[in-house]
Amino acid sequence: MNWIWFHKLGSPKWFFQWANKWSKFAFVIGLVMLVVGIAWGLGFAPADYQQGNSFRIIYIHVPSAILAQSCYLGLGVAGLVSLVWRMKMAPVFIKAVAPLGAVMAVIALISGAIWGKPTWGAWWVWDARLTSVLILFLLYMGVIAIQNSLDDMQLADKAVAVISVVGLINLPIIKYSVEWWNTLHQPATFTITAKPAMPMEMWLPLLLSTLGMYGFIAAIAMWRMQTEVLVREHRSNWVKKEILDNGI
């Protein structure tokens, strides 16, 4: 397989032009899938035989929870790339994605609390999975905090890379906490390998809204990264040309 297109993304200029093309595509596809998935899930999917209609918040809860974890996985990988190969785009990625991940974690927590009230009878229980999403949120806040407090950009990039890589240790703990502590929370909703435990009419909109959320977040991340690239490369000639030709 040819990986040159991927290596080219390490250069800010290439990335900027690549993102120009793909961000709108990802945004439109993601938004359409998200809207269709959520509308289908909220309006047309059958009600759960135990939880009734209250389960429908799953179409917001699960995509955001998955995204919160995926974003951190991305942070960790980008941190590793940044420390080992010192690619220019890796710290840009971290800076752009960390707040998105934090928002996703917050949405997962809030929607989980709203779901928990009718189902478990409590807004919050100190269950392993809830707690680990809370920790995930705190990890995001740590990354954001250190990014904002260090004025020296190079040091800040290094620092967030280190913290992201170290934080990656936390992800397996989140994933396996369900098996380790075996508590109230139902096991993971999505498995690619096993047959889904829920009927197709419930599972398909969930898949759609999750994929849509991926596309949506990817597009926003690309825009945020583009902005960051412009800030960092504001002295280079291609940025001047880009702005003169296409405007901001």
Next chain:
Amino acid sequence: MTYSSFFYSEILAIFRRKQDAVNALVFFLLVITLFPLGVSPSKEFLQPAAGGIIWCAVALAVLMSVEGMFKEDYNDGSLEQLVVSGLYLPVLVLLKLAVHWFAIMLPLLVLTPILSQMLFINWEILWVLILTLILGSPALFLIGTIGAALTVSLRRGAVLMLLIILPFYLPVIIFSTGAIAAAQVGQPYNGQLAILGAISLMTLTLSPIMAAVSIKASVN
């Protein structure tokens, strides 16, 4: 400078600044005192909660003491000397950390039996508590070093460091208090101890390198 001369000078430095270790211990004591005063001094509350109280206090005390570990060296420029000394920086970090670990943990371990009496811990449980402290505290120090190295150039780095490092302490605290809780109800606790040891070993491989990377970035 050689590894052994560095090690020796670290021991001397910590001996001549005993106040740092004393501060950490007093802080530890203080946090523990907060719980009987703040929640309840009854045996019914303290006995089951004791493991958690001691571990939270240890985590905070370790974090506080580790935070200042590189500050002095950074301010007088000797941290730069370490970077350019030609010696392998992660090993230097590890040596420094080992000295700190002994300076903080030895008095703390001596203090623990006394405190455990104040919190109504049985002698059998005390043994488990000390085991978890020995197995888990290296991880606290090792993870904390990364934060200390990252925030060394900041004037007010302590709060920031607390913010970024404390979440990483949670697994250690969970498994050590889990071991103590299991011992209190008479269940086997080998598994939790093994995981604690594993976390410490994993951080031992990862964190000196990460701390060295952070020190290099901070010094430049």
